Amino acid sequence: MWNKVKKQQAVDLRLKQPLYKHWILAMVLLLSISGVSNVLASSDLVMEKVYHIYLEEEFIGTVEDEDDYLVFLEKLLEEEQERHSGLTFDFKETIGVIPEFVFIKNANTEQTKEKLAELLTIKAVATALVIEEDEVVYLAEQAAVSQLKKQIVLEQVEEEAFEVYVHSLQEENLLKTNEEETVSTSSSSESDEREPVHTSEKNDTELELELDEKLINSVSFTTDVESKQVLISPEKVKTVEEAMEEIEQGKENQFYYEVKEGDVLGTIASEMNVSIKELLELNEDLDKESVIRAGDKLQIKTLEPYLEIEVVEHSKVEEELDFDIEVKEDSSLFKGEEKVERKGTPGLQHVEYKTVRLNGEMVEREVLNKQVIEEPVSEIVIKGTKERSELAWPADGGYISSHQGKRWGRYHKGIDIARPNSYSIYAAESGTVTAVTSGGGYGNYIRIRHDNGLETLYAHLNSTSVQAGQSVTRGQQIGIMGSTGDSTGIHLHFEVTRGGSLLNPIDYLP
Structure with a gap:
């Protein structure tokens, strides 16, 4: 920097712009000296040049050698760069240099250097990532900011797809440049109307996708993002990785939540995506046992993303087409089958x-x-329409050998089923076994309570295969037909009750 400016009469070393006020003063001095020098041309007096140093337009001192002064400033920057490798530095303040021709040198070079070293503030030259006018992170150079922005985007899209997208933009920019050059070299007799140039977002109809291919149509920050060069403390300059961590963490957002009717601390914490511990730390007047009421205000602190990235992508995928279900009715099947x-x-x-x-x-x-x-192939399902009796036949075939009613001077509470195909006995409906008992007039018997409110009894069994408390299903084998208890032959005595009231089994069997 210094070798570029050392020949200037007045220099703003931070912004590299002329200090116009000092420039005018220097010109006046030079013109005055030029006039005097003509008068004294034949004398032995010799005029020499000195340099007056200003800091933020405040006079600091005078040096007699400009090159030595510039080397001094460069050394100050180099010392700082040695302490912070990879960074460049500059002075925060504006330094002005005004030359003057004098008969007698009255420079105080060393004192001026000491004062400059004491007053100058050296800062790192960095590039700030600015989001919504806030300087969020600082990096060493613009290239690092570009790399950071790319990494932020790659958190949202696949790298391969993004590289294809960037390549397509480069081709479009090349095409746009060629089109503009063609137009600029056209004769004046041609029409001024131009064909529209390609943009970063292609029309939907222009895309030709392969199966399972995904193309990015556009990527953009919906938040205002820019970068600018700044002078800051070197400790604030971050690597791309450190800056990425800070961006991913998000920014703090504190606000007050107004409690609604029915709210409790747990539901508020869940809704705000914070822990109850964090909620209590922010609201010190509360504890886990506190009662909150509608209208109370709780302080909430959440982390929100710094950036919002919109990605528009096109994809082509293979999907299944659901098949229809056709239903046919069949009167030979029971309802539900x-x-x-x-x-x-x-x-x-x-x-x-x-x-x-x-x-x-x-x-x-x-x-x-x-x-x-x-094309899909529809499924054909056959559903039964036949009405089902409330109870299934409890034996393997057979016939009713004795009906419910008066018999031999007593009331016969159920029906008797005899001469079956086999001696297996089945549960007439799903339910829970409430009793498995032996002895007495029923001999070995089983009682089952069903979900439909009915209760069935199976008596004179030779053996049982279930236990009290066991769940059974309709048609499940529960025992073997026999002739235990008051019985004159092998048969099943079957009773049906509801709420303790005796019912006629014939009304519930098929």
């Missing part, structure tokens, strides 16, 4: 989507095109 006559097969289609994401979260999805590759 069904079987699949033909299994359905999904179809296939290729779908092109335009997807908009904000910070990785999908906010919009539009179907651009669909192409059916394979």
Whole structure:
């Protein structure tokens, strides 16, 4: 920097702009001296040049050698650069240099240097990433800021897809440049109307995607993002990795939440995405047992993202097409029974989507095109329409050998089923076994309470295969037909009750 400015009459070393006030003063002095020198041309007096140093337009002192003065300033910067490798430095203050021709040198060079060393503030030259007018992080150079912005974007998109997108933009810019050059060299007789140049966002119809391909259509920061050069303390300059961590952490946002009816600390913490511990630390007048009321205000601190990135991408994927289900009725099947006559097969289609994401979260999805590759095959289901009795037949075939009613001078509480195909006995309906008992007139018997409110009893069994408290299903084998208790032959005595009242089994059996 210094070798570029040392020949100037007055220099703003920070902004590298002339100090016009001092420049005018220097010219006046030079003109005056020029006039005097003509008068004294024949004399032995010799005029010599000195340099007056100003800091923020305040006179500091005079030096007699400009090169020595500039070397001194360079050394101050070099010493700082040695302490902070990888950074460049400059002075925060504006330094002015005014030359003057004098007959007698009255420079105080060393005192001027000492005063400059004491008063000058040396800062690192850095590039600030500015988000919504706030300087968020500082990096050593503009290239580092560009690298940081790329890493931020790569948190939202795949690197390969992003590189393809950047390459396409470069090709479009080249095409735009060629089009502009063509227009600029055209003859004046041609029409002034130009073909529209390509932009970074392609029309949906221009895209030709392969299956499972994803192309980025546009990437943009919806927040205001820029960079600028600043002078700051070197301790504040971060590497790209450190800056990325700070950006990912987000910025603090403190506000007050007004308690609504029905709110408790736990629901508020969950809704605000903070822990109850954090909530109590921010509101010291509360503890876990505190009662909050509607209208109370709680201080909340959350972390919000610094940046909002919008990514528009196009993709082409293969998706299944749902098959329809056709239903046929069959009177030979009971209601609730069904079987699949033909299994359905999904179809296939290729779908092109335009997807908009904000910070990785999908906010919009539009179907651009669909192409059916394979039609689905509908499934055919047969459903029964036959009315089912409330209870299933409890034996393997057989016939009713004795009905409910008066018999041999006593009331017969149920029905008897005899001559079955086999001696297996089945639960007439799903339910819970309430009793498995032996002895007495019933001999070995089982009692089952069903979900429909009915209760059934199975008596004179030879053996049982369930236990009290066990759940059984309709048609499950529960025992073997026998002739235990007051019985004259092998048969099943079957009773049905509801709420303790005896019912006629014939009304509930098929």
